[in-house]
Amino acid sequence: MGIEASVSPWLGKLSLSALPTDSVVAMGAALIAVLGALGMAGYITWKGKWRYLWREWFTSVDHKRIGIMYVVLALVMLARAVIEALVMRLQQADAVNQSGFISAEHFGQLFSTHGSIMIFFMAMPFLTGIINYVMPLQIGARDVSFPTLNSISLALTAAGAALVMISLILAPFSTGGWSGYAPFTELSFSPGVGVDYWIWAVTLGSIGSTLTGINFAVTLYKQRAPGMDLMRMPLFCWTALCTSILMIFAMPALTVATALLALDRYLGMHFFTNDGGGNMMLYANLFWLFGHPEVYIVVLPSFGVFSELFSTFSAKQLYGYTSLVIATLTIAVLSFTVWLHHFFTMGQSAHINAVFGIATMLIGIPTGVKIYDWIFTMFRGQVRFPTPLLWGLAFLVTFVIGGLTGILLAIPPVDFLVHNTTFLVAHFHNMLIPGTLFGMIAAYQFWFPKAFGFRLEERWGKLAFGCWVVGFYLAFMPLYVLGLEGMPRRSAQVFDPSLRPWLLVAAGGAVLITLGLAALVLQLAVSIRHRDRNRVPVGDPWDGRSLEWACSAPPPEYNFARIPQVDARDAFWAMKQSGTAYMPPPRYDAIALPQSSAIGPVLGGLALAAAFGLVWHIWWMAGLGVLGSIGAVIVWTFVPRPERTLSAEQVARTEARWYAAIAEATPASRDAEHATSNRGLAQGGA
């Protein structure tokens, strides 16, 4: 794979040898990616939808559309990363005392892309998408504070994801894992372009996330509807705020780490090299100074989602709201104080290890508080068990198990025994899958009817849920055992036949998870087919409590014809109780909305060109991308951007349609939420 290929002025290091022709599996994956992309493009062309996509979606600055695009990106990347996980599990089950069906080099690329994608291009876009969609509605705002910046963040993230997809075809990717530890990722040990792919993909993603964090934090501070004090915000908004703050302060550490690594690799500097006065522990510190807060960046929004779910589906106010807020803030602060537990074994003193071990265990306290609050929220509530809540229950149990193993790892002597074994792999998947992914899937199931105006089919949802949860236990519990037996993580082959049964169980679990993913896809397809019987145009199918349920489904582009006045926590619920929900305002005003803008996709394209050029040392392309981006921004600041105004009559017409739907609908009782008679008007509101 053209590692020492000659460098041409036009194509840099790129040559035909970059095609992964030496491995059937890699070639197959590349073909699937190419055919998938071509098929998609062909389909859009055939339907004649390019113009529509460009005008209504890619250049849109509406937070709701941007949110949906983020989630689509996350789901596509999830599919790729789950399949990679499956391949790794099958390989390890196969490669007991033999080389298995993929090479060690390819295995290294698989865990690197799998981890990097799952964290940067699945979890981050997913939660960013959900926050984008839901948070402005929950605080009664028309949009985020910087709608165009929002579109730019999305484009940068998508460019990073595209770069990882390209590496499937113009290989290889890094073998340095999602953490890219130096000095392995330095030029002397990884001379190919793989690490460069990782560097630039991650850098684009982290710049996108920094901007997103700024945007969300400012929105939450400045755009709340009148009366929505901080302590009246839905808990999801609180977690969104803490996540944003973590992004603002933690992402720069990643940017510095990848930038300095790039300086080492491109300009021969000595930050993390073995020689020349470099210090690889500096890399570990920088990376985990970002990396540990990152695990809370991805988990906090799920905590918010579950808080909304438990309260909505128990028809009760959230138990211990204040303690949940304090716990969330505490976790956010503590997350910056524990990063050293990622390298207990790398030579610092026992005292330091003790301090960081104890700091780590402290995080268990606020997390425990949350678990009890959620349980007490359900206690004596009118609990229903639709799919979103099922994910919540599975989370509650599974996350506690993962947390307990985390406490074990926080004990330095224990960590010395099991770090770098599959015990660790089991632990972090035990946190990330229920804690992040289940939360995001639940959010998707919960808010889908709001976003698209129809519910998802329950039956397929439950099937997907069953596959995921059973699959999860089968896939990861054996890894605890394997880890205690001493099986190292990230190993392409296994040399102890007694491990094989556990590996087979784990592989079976991965198959089930893959089926679960397929069931989610089928659920979507079936639900789109039967959308007419599942429509909920009025917008409140679950007897919701916060403001996003107070508008139609899908919401009009301006969200609220009149910015709501908030008088209580659970604002919409209070309105329903006092009979003020669904009250048309005395008159409508014209509404100014931001113009859509091409600057996002343009910058995304230029950033992708710059990154690709840098990876392959195609300097003209890199230069074009960088200078082009600067030029595009300058030009853009000269373009006047008049606001688009919806006249009062247009607003009145849209709202009238909604009020007609309200008048037509009969209120649905909680038990009949999934009946076709539920048109999105809940009994609580009637």
Next chain:
Amino acid sequence: MNGRIHPGINLRAGDQQPTTEGVMFGFWVFMMSDAVLFALLFAVYASLSGNTADGPDARQVFKLAPAALETGTLLLSSFTFGLASLAMKYRQSMAWLQGMLAATLGLGVIFLGLEIHDFMDMARQGALPQVSGFLSAFFALVPTHFLHVAFGCVWIVVVMLQLRVFGLTHTTRTRLLRLGLFWHFLDIVWVMLFSFVFLRGLL
């Protein structure tokens, strides 16, 4: 909506412009993130500054006089920018405003020139970023500030052009306000650089 109004925003008496509030606050938050970036580069420098790997050390390659001159230039440019901001708010004279911006730009460019001269000087003594961890860290930290200033200069040019094209509108005013924050922020970062890199290195 909530809370107080940013002090710079009441550009003219009675002109509170609450919509600008979010924009200014957002820029402050961006600068916090940028400050974290600088803080980390400082930390990297602190941890590598002893790793000279048989190359020259700080005492051999830093010179106090040019660094002090650069400090003076940048401080003066902050002062001229302050005059520009006052001109925007009180004097309302476009010529004076543009003049002060031009002076700031000129000082900024002089600063960049002096720094390039320093870097070349170091290179002539063999103090290249490839030589040691210490020099790598130096050339990550100080040129990052350099790039920020260069970026600020481009921004000044853009804003001066926009003042010509659009005049003193709401948009150009708030852009000027943000540019001002950025420029003063760079000044503060430089003072830190001067103290912790140059003074500490030479003492």
